[in-house]
Amino acid sequence: MLAYLKFELRRMYREPRLIILTVAMPVILFLALGGSIKGNTPEDTKDILAYLMVAWAAYGALLGTFSSGVGVSHERTAGWLRQLRITPLPPAVVVVTKAIACSLVAIPAVLVVSLIGMARDVDFGGGQLALLVLFMWLGSVPFALVGLAVGFVLPPNLAQPASFLVSFGLAFAGGIFISTDDMPKLMRQIVEWSPSYRFTQAGVSVLQQDAQSGAGWAIIAGWAVVFAALAALAYRRSAAAK
Numbered sequence: 001m002l003a004y005l006k007f008e009l010r011r012m013y014r015e016p017r018l019i020i021l022t023v024a025m026p027v028i029l030f031l032a033l034g035g036s037i038k039g040n041t042p043e044d045t046k047d048i049l050a051y052l053m054v055a056w057a058a059y060g061a062l063l064g065t066f067s068s069g070v071g072v073s074h075e076r077t078a079g080w081l082r083q084l085r086i087t088p089l090p091p092a093v094v095v096v097t098k099a100i101a102c103s104l105v106a107i108p109a110v111l112v113v114s115l116i117g118m119a120r121d122v123d124f125g126g127g128q129l130a131l132l133v134l135f136m137w138l139g140s141v142p143f144a145l146v147g148l149a150v151g152f153v154l155p156p157n158l159a160q161p162a163s164f165l166v167s168f169g170l171a172f173a174g175g176i177f178i179s180t181d182d183m184p185k186l187m188r189q190i191v192e193w194s195p196s197y198r199f200t201q202a203g204v205s206v207l208q209q210d211a212q213s214g215a216g217w218a219i220i221a222g223w224a225v226v227f228a229a230l231a232a233l234a235y236r237r238s239a240a241a242k
Contacts, residue, residue, distance in 0.1 A: 025063065027056075033052060052117075062140065070159045091235050092232055099144040146227045
């Protein structure tokens with residue numbers, strides 16, 4: 001498994017365009033929106049900017065991991081997955097290894113957005129930055145898995161629009177585009193069970209130096225198990241279809 005993971009990482013980083021795009025988008029949005037933020041006081045402005053930093057770092061991590069997973073649709077078309085199926089690697093190992101490799105795409109986006117936020121006077125120490133990167137990486141695993149499930153099932157021309165719709169919905173539920181406090185009560189109660197909401201809240205807890213929510217991480221882990229099962233099933237069905 002370790003040898004296969006190293007192989008997947010080498011393949012991924014030989015083609016850095018996805019990583020560059022997933023870093024560029026949250027950085028551009030953070031700089032564009034952050035420059036127009038004005039609170040009632042300078043302290044309010046800093047607080048809003050800090051929240052935006054975490055929110056857009058989370059969006060970059062979500063977008064990167066999900067898009068990396070969807071990229072397997074191109075591998076399926078090119079015949080790479082057919083080659084994997086004739087190796088002794090079990091489907092579960094293929095799915096888990098690919099999910100780990102895809103989740104690592106979260107790290108550059110979180111790191112770059114956070115460093116820009118710190119350069120703009122967000123009160124965020126080096127220890128907090130390390131924790132944010134760690135939790136954003138761990139919390140991004142469910143998004144990599146659901147991206148893989150989409151990529152295993154859909155051809156590239158359908159996987160890309162599906163990727164946009166699902167990632168946009170997850171980002172909305174996570175409170176990235178609109179604060180969950182501004183949502184109707186029923187909708188807020190629903191999104192609190194989503195992995196993206198708990199993912200974003202893990203980052204906010206690091207920002208506010210609060211303890212991590214055990215219930216939140218249990219929800220993330222639960223969704224990871226569900227999405228892993230879906231991805232494994234999709235991988236097996238794509239194999240059976242050949």
